[in-house]
Amino acid sequence: MSLEPHPARPSVLISAAMSVDGHIDDAAPERLLLSSPEDFDRVDALRAAYDAILVGAGTLRxxxxxxxxxxxxxxAARVARGLPEHPLKVALVGHGGLAADLRLWQSGGAKLVLAPDAAVAGLRAELGERAEVVGTGAGLDPARVLDALAARGVRRLMVEGGGAIQSLFLTAGLVDEIQLALAPFFVGDAAAPRFAPPVAGAVFPQDAAHRMTLLGAQSLGDLVVLRYAARRADASRVTTADVDRMRLAIELSRECPASETAYSVGAVIVAADGTEIACGFSREGGDDKVHAEESALGKIDLTDPRLRTATIYSTLEPCSVRASRPHPCAELIRAAGIGRVVLAWREPALFVADCQGVELLEQAGATVVEIPALAEEARAVNAHLVSRS
Known part of the structure; x- marks a missing residue:
């Protein structure tokens, strides 16, 4: 599949705390504290790493x-990186009725209210200069929410609640990661709000047949924090993060020792949470036969569970046949269980008449995505070979 980079798909993290029986609050008027001081500090560090924080109107109220x-x-570290002190503060609102004395309006940082088009005029009149108000169409479409945020430079979005908002993004298949702090007690109240409650007519793509991948578990006092890679419904879409990672792979390809008989290729393997697992480039380490994907895969434990939801970025289509080694790169990627492959350009018929790397990977069930907007940059590294093809 060949797609231009889509500017409107920031990565999405859901961060929440819940009781053992799945509640994110109780039914009392006062807020139930589920987290510990250590967990509050963890969440603060997360906030500092994200471009925007989103909550629903129910959580605001x-x-x-x-x-x-x-x-x-x-x-201070954010400011030193050229960022505002606080991430963009985003409220997803179905209608008006947001009190003027909410602490959000008095806090620092920019505020953005996203609402159905029909509610925009009333909210603008109600909020005045407190926040920018933007319409999301006829309803609260999470894809349009991400479009609006990407247009404002948001690449990483942290969704903090409440339950209905969690379900909105999860059932749309737009969540990359869930971080869930589990408090060691029961709420025991059927009327209390729950984490990601069912939505009429909607289906969670993270079902029993499509289990999420556990990325880690951390003890914080008497809490445990679980990290899961969630299943995205739009793995074939090119994201801003994909473009950034491919540019890194292109930079790696420039590190390749020169060759008249092989392409210069860079490869990066990235976990679902955005963590770089490994990278490599052609002829790395003085091995004039090693390919970029092979080099990157050779640096990791192939039993790493993150590989099942990882993406490998390669500046060139992974090879389907090779004379120098017994296993071509498409086969190595398939054996590693990596389910998403992003490439910048297809292999021309210079050394191999008809490379079938994409076809082999797709036959194995992988999602293969091309970024034609970066093909010229990747080809330029191999200009001396391209002119011969």
């Missing part, structure tokens, strides 16, 4: 959050 980065050193 019930919890009255500021959505700030509390730690002064973290705020």
């Amino acid at each position: 019930a919890d009255d959050p500021r959505l700030e980065v509390r730690d002064e050193a973290r705020r």
